[in-house]
Amino acid sequence: MITDAYRLKYTFGVDYGTSYVKYGPISLNEPRVVQTRGLFLRDLPESVKMRIPPDVLSRGLVVGDEEVRKYLSSVRDVQRNLKYPLRDGIARRDDEDAWRVLRELARYTLAQFPVSEPDFKGWIVSIALSALAPDYMYRSIFDIYTELSDEFKIHAVTILPQPLAVAIAENAVNCIIVEGGHGNIQVAPISFALIREGLVALNRGGAEANAITREILKDMGYSDIAREEYAVEVVKRAVGLVPRNLKEAVRAAKSSPDRFVAKVRLSPVVEVEFPREYAWTRFLIGEIVFDPNHEEIKSYIEQSRLSIENAVIGDVTLYGEMDIATAVVTSLKNVSVEIQERVASQIILSGGAFSWRVPPGLEDVAVDSVTRVKIALEERNPVLASRVNVRLVSEPQYSVWRGAVIYGYALPLTLEWSDSTREGWYYPKKNI
Amino acid sequence: MEFPKVLVIRHFTEVLGMRYTGEQGEVLWFEDGMNRVAVGLYLSELYEEGELYKRVAALAGLEASKIYLAVLPEGAVFVDPRFFKSQGVGLVVVDPSRGVDGVEVRIYAKARQFQAAGVDTGKLAEAVKASVAEYLREQLKALEASITEKVKRYIDQRLEELRRAAPPAQEPPRAVQEAGGSAVLDNEWVRILRSRGR
Numbered sequence: 253m254i255t256d257a258y259r260l261k262y263t264f265g266v267d268y269g270t271s272y273v274k275y276g277p278i279s280l281n282e283p284r285v286v287q288t289r290g291l292f293l294r295d296l297p298e299s300v301k302m303r304i305p306p307d308v309l310s311r312g313l314v315v316g317d318e319e320v321r322k323y324l325s326s327v328r329d330v331q332r333n334l335k336y337p338l339r340d341g342i343a344r345r346d347d348e349d350a351w352r353v354l355r356e357l358a359r360y361t362l363a364q365f366p367v368s369e370p371d372f373k374g375w376i377v378s379i380a381l382s383a384l385a386p387d388y389m390y391r392s393i394f395d396i397y398t399e400l401s402d403e404f405k406i407h408a409v410t411i412l413p414q415p416l417a418v419a420i421a422e423n424a425v426n427c428i429i430v431e432g433g434h435g436n437i438q439v440a441p442i443s444f445a446l447i448r449e450g451l452v453a454l455n456r457g458g459a460e461a462n463a464i465t466r467e468i469l470k471d472m473g474y475s476d477i478a479r480e481e482y483a484v485e486v487v488k489r490a491v492g493l494v495p496r497n498l499k500e501a502v503r504a505a506k507s508s509p510d511r512f513v514a515k516v517r518l519s520p521v522v523e524v525e526f527p528r529e530y531a532w533t534r535f536l537i538g539e540i541v542f543d544p545n546h547e548e549i550k551s552y553i554e555q556s557r558l559s560i561e562n563a564v565i566g567d568v569t570l571y572g573e574m575d576i577a578t579a580v581v582t583s584l585k586n587v588s589v590e591i592q593e594r595v596a597s598q599i600i601l602s603g604g605a606f607s608w609r610v611p612p613g614l615e616d617v618a619v620d621s622v623t624r625v626k627i628a629l630e631e632r633n634p635v636l637a638s639r640v641n642v643r644l645v646s647e648p649q650y651s652v653w654r655g656a657v658i659y660g661y662a663l664p665l666t667l668e669w670s671d672s673t674r675e676g677w678y679y680p681k682k683n684i
Numbered sequence: 685m686e687f688p689k690v691l692v693i694r695h696f697t698e699v700l701g702m703r704y705t706g707e708q709g710e711v712l713w714f715e716d717g718m719n720r721v722a723v724g725l726y727l728s729e730l731y732e733e734g735e736l737y738k739r740v741a742a743l744a745g746l747e748a749s750k751i752y753l754a755v756l757p758e759g760a761v762f763v764d765p766r767f768f769k770s771q772g773v774g775l776v777v778v779d780p781s782r783g784v785d786g787v788e789v790r791i792y793a794k795a796r797q798f799q800a801a802g803v804d805t806g807k808l809a810e811a812v813k814a815s816v817a818e819y820l821r822e823q824l825k826a827l828e829a830s831i832t833e834k835v836k837r838y839i840d841q842r843l844e845e846l847r848r849a850a851p852p853a854q855e856p857p858r859a860v861q862e863a864g865g866s867a868v869l870d871n872e873w874v875r876i877l878r879s880r881g882r
Contacts, residue, residue: 369849419873420871420873423870423871423872423873425872425873425876444876658871658873658874659873659877661874662873662874662877662878663877663880664877664878664880664881666881667880667881675880676881
């Protein structure tokens with residue numbers, strides 16, 4: 253008999269994010285974090301092979317930040333052998349390497365928490381996947397945990413969509429979760445469960461902000477720095493601004509550019525300077541996430557220097573150019589009219605694409621993500637804007653994991669997994 | 685004969701750095717750190733060898749760590765330096781005609797054991813016993829405190845390990861306690877999810 257006390261001890265949450273996997277039992281205050289990547293030990297010189305433990309060598313693959321770093325210099329073709337299995341939170345069905353990395357990550361995360369207590373009957377694993385994850389991903393994840401169930405004693409496994417986990421962590425039963433990731437933005441209406449019909453995805457996110465930062469750097473003469481993703485990310489975080497209104501912000505930056513010039517020190521020897529004539533471009537970096545439909549941004553697209561297009565994952569279309577307010581309204585339109593008002597009562601923003609700050613002194617033209625979304629909604633639909641409460645999640649990095657463990661703790665174990673409702677528990681032992 | 689005396693006092697205090705503590709008859713007393721220094725004055729127009737050695741003998745009977753005899757240049761000829769050195773007695777020659785430079789320590793005195801006043805050994809033994817007992821008591825107290833501290837730390841550590849290894853069921857961990865800032869029972873989702881499948 254599995255009691256509540258048992259579940260408070262042995263529920264294990266895993267959040268498979270595109271960049272990081274957050275994992276750990278419910279008893280932790282904060283989950284552990286590991287990069288979502290694996291290094292294949294192929295093309296190794298014989299002398300290096302001799303130094304690698306036989307069990308690692310036989311698996312041919314390592315995961316874990318320390319472990320990957322340890323072998324990185326030994327592998328000849330890092331580009332080919334360092335694998336990031338998830339793109340926009342999705343692993344392709346036929347990408348065997350990606351699935352091998354995910355299997356190894358699943359093993360690695362469980363192996364970090366060995367249990368020897370006599371009362372241990374097996375982990376109750378709760379996994380958070382992207383809301384866009386197609387059916388085959390659910391199947392394959394269950395297969396992985398079935399494979400591992402003997403090695404690590406797994407009692408039951410469930411999968412929930414990441415926006416639902418955020419809503420649970422935020423204790424919001426009726427809301428719209430806007431999850432802004434690196435590759436895409438998902439707008440997910442929630443009313444006691446995820447309303448899949450209302451799911452709207454944008455093929456935009458932090459990556460597009462990086463892309464436009466890269467182009468601006470090239471224009472300013474920093475082509476060498478623009479090649480390094482890390483440097484671009486640092487510059488974006490340091491200088492990127494979200495405008496209250498792009499046209500007015502650009503006008504202000506062009507009329508008094510001295511207020512907006514900025515310097516970023518990347519290393520003791522490298523410094524990037526946004527000079528007076530480029531100071532206004534700082535607003536494009538933030539704005540592209542919320543609304544790319546501006547002449548200033550379109551000119552980059554027309555010159556083929558940026559690509560913002562629709563994409564299809566499974567049966568979901570990811571819109572390239574749709575602005576945030578339209579996405580929220582479109583999502584809401586697909587929710588039953590009866591509950592629309594309740595669902596629209598709060599919009600919760602989560603994810604790294606929404607972490608923008610306002611430098612002191614620029615409050616008249618720059619805003620944070622919450623204000624920007626409010627302004628966009630007011631322009632698009634003032635009635636909706638007057639009734640909605642927009643806020644940011646309290647713990648952007650860990651809220652999905654926290655929601656996953658609470659879900660794992662509360663969902664009745666008698667409820668068996670159903671492919672149609674995508675809810676319930678999958679019992680690996682029954683399915684071997 | 686006051687002037688040579690003043691010169692001697694000045695030399696011993698200002699040049700040799702001793703502290704002048706007073707005089708008894710023809711003996712000047714100084715303190716050199718913890719040591720008492722006696723300087724006997726024999727400043728006469730006419731010197732007698734017998735008288736000079738009598739004075740040395742008198743000085744030797746004083747309770748002083750070092751003894752000097754101060755004489756005028758005329759008296760220096762009666763001094764047998766070998767005797768003075770073997771006895772550890774110092775010799776100071778004072779020439780008032782040369783003013784402040786007229787004082788010269790020809791022979792430096794050696795430290796000497798003088799007969800200390802009789803000591804009550806019983807009292808001494810008592811004092812030693814008392815101070816040893818006090819010292820032992822202090823050491824014991826420190827030892828006791830350090831052992832208590834170590835044991836306490838050890839128990840705390842073990843308890844903390846146990847607590848970490850097995851979080852008590854009555855106390856839900858923070859992941860559950862603070863879902864969105866409220867306790868698990870306040871999280872509406874727990875109630876909603878519990879009702880699924882019924």
